[in-house]
Amino acid sequence: MELEWRDLAFHREIGAVIEALDSTQFWTRLTRALERYVPFDNWVALRFAPDEAPLVCAESPTPDGTVDAMFQDYLAALYQLDPFYIDACERPASGFVTLADVAPDNFTMTSYYQRYFKKNIVGDEVHFNYAIDARHTLAFSLGATHRYGERDLAVLALCAPWVIALMRQRLPHETFEASHAPGIDDAGETIEGGAPGAGAGVDAPTYAERFAQVAQAGGHTPLTAREVEVAMLTLSGFSTRAIAEKLSISFETVRAHKKHIYTKLNINSQSELFALFYEAGPRGA
Known part of the structure; x- marks a missing residue:
């Protein structure tokens, strides 16, 4: 060689x-x-x-x-x-x-x-x-x-x-x-x-704890475990259809979860959801 x-x-x-x-x-x-x-x-x-x-x-x-x-x-x-x-x-x-x-x-x-x-x-x-x-x-x-x-x-x-x-x-x-x-x-x-x-x-808090902190600080109703899961998948880049496939639930169920998330946290967009997550973490700690 x-x-x-x-x-x-x-x-x-x-x-x-x-x-x-x-x-x-x-x-x-x-x-x-x-x-x-x-x-x-x-x-x-x-x-x-x-x-x-x-x-x-x-x-x-x-x-x-x-x-x-x-x-x-x-x-x-x-x-x-x-x-x-x-x-x-x-x-x-x-x-x-x-x-x-x-x-x-x-x-x-x-x-x-x-x-x-x-x-x-x-x-x-x-x-x-x-x-x-x-x-x-x-x-x-x-x-x-x-x-x-x-x-x-x-x-x-x-x-x-x-x-x-x-x-x-x-x-x-x-x-x-x-x-x-x-x-x-x-x-x-x-x-x-x-x-x-x-x-x-x-010792790092999980995202579920972060959303609980945000909800408590803003006087919001806490998200359910499933809603937290949908919220994080949304922030990670999964579409509504992809979330439905990943969690083995219907497309409409995912849409309902997203509606509840936005209502409970008093937000209107994914960027606002990200801001809540981000501000509860490194910038808002």
Whole structure:
């Protein structure tokens, strides 16, 4: 087998990733190996679990070295609307996942997409997922300001087996504790670690508690469990028909639930519903 110089460089990068498996530079080395072949603009490694805020293993540093406020909002509450988080919690499995694989039918019409995703991720996102067990998933996200092309997705899918295998080998070296935002060490390397407060996953209130807080504060009648479920699916980007299919109820029943939600919370649109959810979380806490 003949190797070109590009192949030799790639093998050196893979060697560096393997060498860093037990070091703080693992995730940075992994991104360097991948970005030789596919351009992306931000990355983060997280652990997902149902009803818990994601725990951060490492993330790409901001250009000015400051804490990313929008990402803190994600960790505080908005993760509950993230299609990658929802899919990993509902169907934990190892593999390469694209936004098209998990995004609901009305995702691009949601306030979450317009007010967070487009501003923070901007164009597209893919995940390498390693299912740790039935509840926990180690997720490595690559975000881009552009849409990934067919070649990009094909290359990343081709890399998935060894990326996920390395993630599995890395797992024993992750502590999943609250830590600091990434900085730069004396050698110019990224110092990896989660954002402040990232270790408080089990203490983070659920969306049901958030809506209860909103209802109580405004003197509204509390939403039922089913109404909360419909509200969150709506905010996540599921159309009325998609919600009906997901919950195995009729289209008209979903419409009735939405009417009750809007009446109880004294709102008239999905954007107002998002505002209530958002203000009860990171901005309104």
